[in-house]
Amino acid sequence: MATTAAPAGGARSGAAPEWGGFEENIQGGGSAVIDMENMDDTSGSSFEDMGELHQRLREEEVDADAAAAEEEDGEFLGMKGFKGQLSRQVADQMWQAGKRQASRAFSLYANIDILRPYFDVEPAQVRSRLLESMIPIKMVNFPQKIAGELYGPLMLVFTLVAILLHGMKTSDTIIREGTLMGTAIGTCFGYWLGVSSFIYFLAYLCNAQITMLQMLALLGYGLFGHCIVLFVTYNIHLHALFYLFWLLVGGLSTLRMVAVLVSRTVGPTQRLLLCGTLAALHMLFLLYLHFAYHKVVEGILDTLEGPNIPPMQRVPRDVPAALPAARLSATMLNATAKAVAVTLQSH
Amino acid sequence: MAEAAESSGDPGTTSPRPLFAGLSDISISQDIPVEGEITIPMRSHIREFDSSTLNESVQNTIMRDLKAVGKKFMHVLYPRKSNTLLRDWDLWGPLILCVTLALMLQRSSIDSEKDGGPQFAEVFVIVWFGAVTITLNSKLLGGNISFFQSLCVLGYCILPLTVAMLVCRLVLLAEPGPINFVVRFFVVIVMFAWSIVASTAFLADSQPPNRKALAIYPVFLFYFVISWMILTFTPQ
Numbered sequence: 001m002a003t004t005a006a007p008a009g010g011a012r013s014g015a016a017p018e019w020g021g022f023e024e025n026i027q028g029g030g031s032a033v034i035d036m037e038n039m040d041d042t043s044g045s046s047f048e049d050m051g052e053l054h055q056r057l058r059e060e061e062v063d064a065d066a067a068a069a070e071e072e073d074g075e076f077l078g079m080k081g082f083k084g085q086l087s088r089q090v091a092d093q094m095w096q097a098g099k100r101q102a103s104r105a106f107s108l109y110a111n112i113d114i115l116r117p118y119f120d121v122e123p124a125q126v127r128s129r130l131l132e133s134m135i136p137i138k139m140v141n142f143p144q145k146i147a148g149e150l151y152g153p154l155m156l157v158f159t160l161v162a163i164l165l166h167g168m169k170t171s172d173t174i175i176r177e178g179t180l181m182g183t184a185i186g187t188c189f190g191y192w193l194g195v196s197s198f199i200y201f202l203a204y205l206c207n208a209q210i211t212m213l214q215m216l217a218l219l220g221y222g223l224f225g226h227c228i229v230l231f232v233t234y235n236i237h238l239h240a241l242f243y244l245f246w247l248l249v250g251g252l253s254t255l256r257m258v259a260v261l262v263s264r265t266v267g268p269t270q271r272l273l274l275c276g277t278l279a280a281l282h283m284l285f286l287l288y289l290h291f292a293y294h295k296v297v298e299g300i301l302d303t304l305e306g307p308n309i310p311p312m313q314r315v316p317r318d319v320p321a322a323l324p325a326a327r328l329s330a331t332m333l334n335a336t337a338k339a340v341a342v343t344l345q346s347h
Numbered sequence: 348m349a350e351a352a353e354s355s356g357d358p359g360t361t362s363p364r365p366l367f368a369g370l371s372d373i374s375i376s377q378d379i380p381v382e383g384e385i386t387i388p389m390r391s392h393i394r395e396f397d398s399s400t401l402n403e404s405v406q407n408t409i410m411r412d413l414k415a416v417g418k419k420f421m422h423v424l425y426p427r428k429s430n431t432l433l434r435d436w437d438l439w440g441p442l443i444l445c446v447t448l449a450l451m452l453q454r455s456s457i458d459s460e461k462d463g464g465p466q467f468a469e470v471f472v473i474v475w476f477g478a479v480t481i482t483l484n485s486k487l488l489g490g491n492i493s494f495f496q497s498l499c500v501l502g503y504c505i506l507p508l509t510v511a512m513l514v515c516r517l518v519l520l521a522e523p524g525p526i527n528f529v530v531r532f533f534v535v536i537v538m539f540a541w542s543i544v545a546s547t548a549f550l551a552d553s554q555p556p557n558r559k560a561l562a563i564y565p566v567f568l569f570y571f572v573i574s575w576m577i578l579t580f581t582p583q
Contacts (some may be wrong), residue, residue, distance in 0.1 A: 113484060121486035151488070151561065158568050165575055172405045181469055 118150040118213070126152050133221040136255035140263040146214040153220020154194065159227050160188045164289070167234035187289075192220060195281050202277060206270035208261060218257055219282075224288050225253030233290060242290055246283070254282045416440045423506045426545040432503060433496050433549065441502020444509050445474045448573075451512050452580055470576065477569045478502060485554060485562045492553035501566070504546040508570065511538035511578050519582060529580060539574040543567055 129152055137144060164184040193216075200215045208219075229249050250329040258275040265271045380451050397413040400408070410511035423433050515531045546566050547559075554562045 112487060116487055116489075119484070120489075121561065122557060126561065151484075154484075155564060155568075158565065162568050162571055162575075165572060181473065 009308055051284055061067050118148065121149050121151050129221060133224050133256055134252045136252060136259050140259055142263065143209055144260045144263045146260060148213045148217055150216065153217055156220055156223045156227060157188050157192050160223055161185055163227055163230050168228065191285055195219060199278055206265055206274050208265040208274060210264055218260060222253045222257045222282060225249045229286060230289060246286055250283055250286045254279050412439060419503055420506055423503050425543050426548040436496045436499035438499060438502065441499065444502060444505045445471060448505065448509050448512055451478050451516060452576060473572065481565045481569055484565055486557050488562055490554045490556065490562060500546060500549045504542045507538040507541040508573050508577060509580065511535050515577060515580065535574050535578045539570055542570045
């Protein structure tokens, strides 16, 4: 496809003085425009394009002929014909101008090439950045480099959405899947975009050297810790385990983000304000996802289904701590399966 | 003409020069007529837009499209590296599959009317917007696949999960219990893996070779979400 498009483009640009109307067509040549008009694939040859060129040429000739005929008519008919012809020409020109503007605006906004440099990553880079997001750096004296890419953060947000959905596995929560799905997506994307913007605004106030893209990337990679904690604790329902993971893993990723911000900010007050806010928001979000998110879900269910549903048991199960590891996991699964069966049978 | 042929022939045999490098040496005198034939290789499956497809009966049109859709279903069920889904893409198959899946995931709304609405719309929105997101991602990563081709492939590869939904619905007619759940879990896992293998077979070639994993991961998440909706479905 690319090879056949290139010679066609070359032919067109070679003949540009004659076919001046096609300059807007080759303006965005080589960019990945989502081109809904030209189904650009199965044709595979430039014959459709040549056909289109001929079509437009013919149309222009027809227009020119019609205009010439109307001019003659106008001269023949005098003033009345002239006015009619003038109004028609004006309408025509306005239509052409509007069409040109609309197609230019469409190709501008549908041009996804603006985002292309932010997705220029290799799998090894993504893997190393994921691991680095859990390692706090010690050197805060000169600004640390933040990779400005959007692939990793976007995938981590989607993974968090998937993990949140996976966490609603008892039968009560699947009745209103629609609302839950929307809530999950809204929560995760809202956190990523909203908190990034807020911290960027604070950074602007505190004179920190960070751009919006870098803030988005930093916070996005900070969600890796959240994903790990939630994935583990949605499967093993132990409060003590959750607090441990919250402190350890959540704390590590928060420390990393805080260290990067500290290295880019000058002045103790500013550092305290910025990093305190970020740390508080990040840790509290994890707490919210584990506890209050499910209360929100239960609240939705309670208001919709009425009070005749037994409340979900979210207390730590009585698991004897002296069990060896293998039987511990089996007991955990048994307890979870029993809870699922009980709630299934209650319907 | 013979001199021209000779001089154009020589550079090719003597040393590796760029193609057509010797053409500048050729001079064609005025009185030699330049003539010949240019044959354009016609692609065999261009549909001719003449009146014959307009005048045929509706049944013919529908049967032809249905056969094309059925052929692509077969390609999905037995995934080999082939170009059929990419070359002749169409969106009928994904539409049929998406509507079937959304209808089956609809809960019966006898007891509470509020349950009847969102599931169909939710499945629809998730499938189409998920496919659009994955397509944008693979284009941004440098893939040379077109927008609609990618939508076509992702839509067609929902077929195994639709089959899993059918099986789950049949299994749910039996009495509920842990064995029920295990059977459904197993079926959904197998079909999920099949979907991913099928879509990888079609999509992987269009990505730069070192970035295949980056493009396949969102496909994995997409089918995971759909599988999750299928697995956690209970009729009441």
